[in-house]
Amino acid sequence: MTAQILDGKATAAAIKSDLTARVAALKEKGVTPGLGTILVGDDPGSQKYVAGKHRDCAEVGIASIQRELPATATQEEIEAVVRELNEDPACTGYIVQLPLPKGIDENRILELMDPAKDADGLHPMNLGRLVLNEPAPLPCTPNGVLTLLRRYGVEIKGAEVVVVGRGVTIGRPMPLLLTRRSENATVTQCHTGTKDLSAHLKRADIIIAAAGSAHLIRAEDVKPGAAVLDVGVSRSAEGKIVGDVHPDVREVAGFISPNPGGVGPMTRAQLLVNVVEAAERSVG
Numbered sequence: 001m002t003a004q005i006l007d008g009k010a011t012a013a014a015i016k017s018d019l020t021a022r023v024a025a026l027k028e029k030g031v032t033p034g035l036g037t038i039l040v041g042d043d044p045g046s047q048k049y050v051a052g053k054h055r056d057c058a059e060v061g062i063a064s065i066q067r068e069l070p071a072t073a074t075q076e077e078i079e080a081v082v083r084e085l086n087e088d089p090a091c092t093g094y095i096v097q098l099p100l101p102k103g104i105d106e107n108r109i110l111e112l113m114d115p116a117k118d119a120d121g122l123h124p125m126n127l128g129r130l131v132l133n134e135p136a137p138l139p140c141t142p143n144g145v146l147t148l149l150r151r152y153g154v155e156i157k158g159a160e161v162v163v164v165g166r167g168v169t170i171g172r173p174m175p176l177l178l179t180r181r182s183e184n185a186t187v188t189q190c191h192t193g194t195k196d197l198s199a200h201l202k203r204a205d206i207i208i209a210a211a212g213s214a215h216l217i218r219a220e221d222v223k224p225g226a227a228v229l230d231v232g233v234s235r236s237a238e239g240k241i242v243g244d245v246h247p248d249v250r251e252v253a254g255f256i257s258p259n260p261g262g263v264g265p266m267t268r269a270q271l272l273v274n275v276v277e278a279a280e281r282s283v284g
């Protein structure tokens, strides 16, 4: 068996095409949605992701607001830019690209954001709303994973899902989305303290690998027919992306998301969804 590809590029393109029409409708009502980004430092990966976000904006008609600070920026300097975007009426929503340089209090920066402008769904108020089952912008990568599973008809209801990783952008919020009544999955969260990862993986109908550990998920640990989503990013000596999932898993899994070309483009598409939804709320 060779796994069906969960094509994030194609799915993101379909989402962007729908958003293009919605942005055009907003513009007819006099509203141009605007996405702001705050990028601190010169990490090449972060620069690439932010550039991609603005390319996407141009594609669907969303205005771009870009703020860049050097790696030496102080907490106060970053906070000043957060306050500026909180007040900017042209900015419908914005993100602070993570991770921030060492020494910066990331949580304090996120807390300072206006939760109504939180395009990433990572403000503590919005994560709290998710816990409480209240409407909130959803974190982009977990929502991208869910959208991909739904588009390809992977059964989520009642599925045994293993999430590997506990980072703030995916590992922490992913189980919150999956265990909502609308999804009804059963979730096990694994991490570096998990004693027998292999035993958990072998039982999973869906594996979401977000550990950032190259080829951590091996074919012998995957149940035949399982859906495997590769969210991990490590780099080879040549600078190429190496995911968390070993290439041999394709021969065992029922569905697999490539990396690159799987969850990454979905993260970007869901960010645009959050901005357009915020703009639509503003016109009622």
Ligand SMILES: Nc1nc2c(c(=O)[nH]1)N[C@@H](CN(C=O)c1ccc(C(=O)N[C@@H](CCC(=O)O)C(=O)O)cc1)CN2
Residues within 6 Å of the ligand: 048, 049, 052, 095, 096, 097, 098, 099, 120, 140, 141, 169, 241, 259, 260, 261, 262, 263, 264, 265, 267, 268
């Ligand atoms: N504020 C945030 N910071 C970070 C987030 C986030 O959701 N919000 N997630 C990641 C990085 N990220 C978005 O910012 C992101 C990662 C990957 C991609 C992507 O399209 N990847 C491509 C490959 C790109 C390449 O060649 O390097 C793919 O998978 O096909 C987009 C966004 C951490 N920080």
